[in-house]
Amino acid sequence: MRVDVIGIFPEYLAPLDLSIVGRARTSGLLDVVAHDLRDWTHDVHRTVDDTPYGGGAGMVMKPEPWGEALDAVLAGGPPGARARLVVPTPGGRPFTQELAESYAALPWLVFACGRYEGIDARVAAHAAARAEIDAVDEVSLGDYVLAGGEVAVLVIVEAVARLLPGVLGNPASLTEESHTGGLLEYPVFTKPPAWRGLDVPEILRSGDHGRIARWRRDQALRRTAAVRPDLIRALDPATLDRTDLAT
Numbered sequence: 001m002r003v004d005v006i007g008i009f010p011e012y013l014a015p016l017d018l019s020i021v022g023r024a025r026t027s028g029l030l031d032v033v034a035h036d037l038r039d040w041t042h043d044v045h046r047t048v049d050d051t052p053y054g055g056g057a058g059m060v061m062k063p064e065p066w067g068e069a070l071d072a073v074l075a076g077g078p079p080g081a082r083a084r085l086v087v088p089t090p091g092g093r094p095f096t097q098e099l100a101e102s103y104a105a106l107p108w109l110v111f112a113c114g115r116y117e118g119i120d121a122r123v124a125a126h127a128a129a130r131a132e133i134d135a136v137d138e139v140s141l142g143d144y145v146l147a148g149g150e151v152a153v154l155v156i157v158e159a160v161a162r163l164l165p166g167v168l169g170n171p172a173s174l175t176e177e178s179h180t181g182g183l184l185e186y187p188v189f190t191k192p193p194a195w196r197g198l199d200v201p202e203i204l205r206s207g208d209h210g211r212i213a214r215w216r217r218d219q220a221l222r223r224t225a226a227v228r229p230d231l232i233r234a235l236d237p238a239t240l241d242r243t244d245l246a247t
């Protein structure tokens with residue numbers, strides 16, 4: 001997978017050299033290229049923003065540098081691939097594990113990191129009509145205000161990279177995680193069996209794998225019902241067997 005990130009703080013992406021994402025890049029499973037938007041400015045101050053039409057506080061990112069940056073980046077992607085342009089923004093649709101899984105199946109993501117009050121709306125509108133782009137996704141991590149999209153790119157790239165085949169040493173660890181199958185994950189324990197007066201649940205040391213699996217599912221359902229009842233309501237009833245909600 002190829003990932004291009006355009007913004008005014010390319011150094012923000014340094015953490016993508018570390019850990020799982022760093023190993024994915026070293027192994028060639030993931031190619032991440034950071035671009036400085038100011039490379040496509042032409043004035044001495046390398047201006048990327050201006051006052052908003054209609055008035056109001058703050059500044060808006062100018063369309064010209066973005067247009068030229070996308071021209072250049074889209075000319076250099078994987079041969080024959082179309083890009084998904086992802087714009088992290090508080091007004092976007094929620095970024096979820098399901099969306100991460102859909103991104104992991106794509107050949108090329110291009111991220112546009114907005115700052116200030118955002119990017120001139122014509123940039124996304126023009127991009128959506130480009131042949132090199134299959135879709136423009138405005139995506140939000142949550143209902144809070146950040147200074148820009150770079151932090152969201154770190155989150156999205158990690159969530160996607162770990163889903164790429166060959167990135168995680170043990171793919172089985174992907175099957176029992178929070179949000180896989182629509183539930184939060186069950187509580188986990190390791191040695192020692194007793195710690196500061198707290199014991200590991202006996203069932204987990206029973207060796208009865210059938211009972212352990214049922215206990216874990218029950219715990220996942222209870223935790224999800226308590227913390228994220230919205231996820232329970234969203235579950236497909238067909239995925240719940242008769243015993244799931246009996247207790």
Ligand SMILES: Nc1c(O)cccc1[N+](=O)[O-]
Pocket residue numbers: 088089090139140141142143144145146147148149152
């Ligand atoms: N919330 C927010 C923001 O305020 C600015 C850029 C991106 C996001 N976000 O993805 O959630």
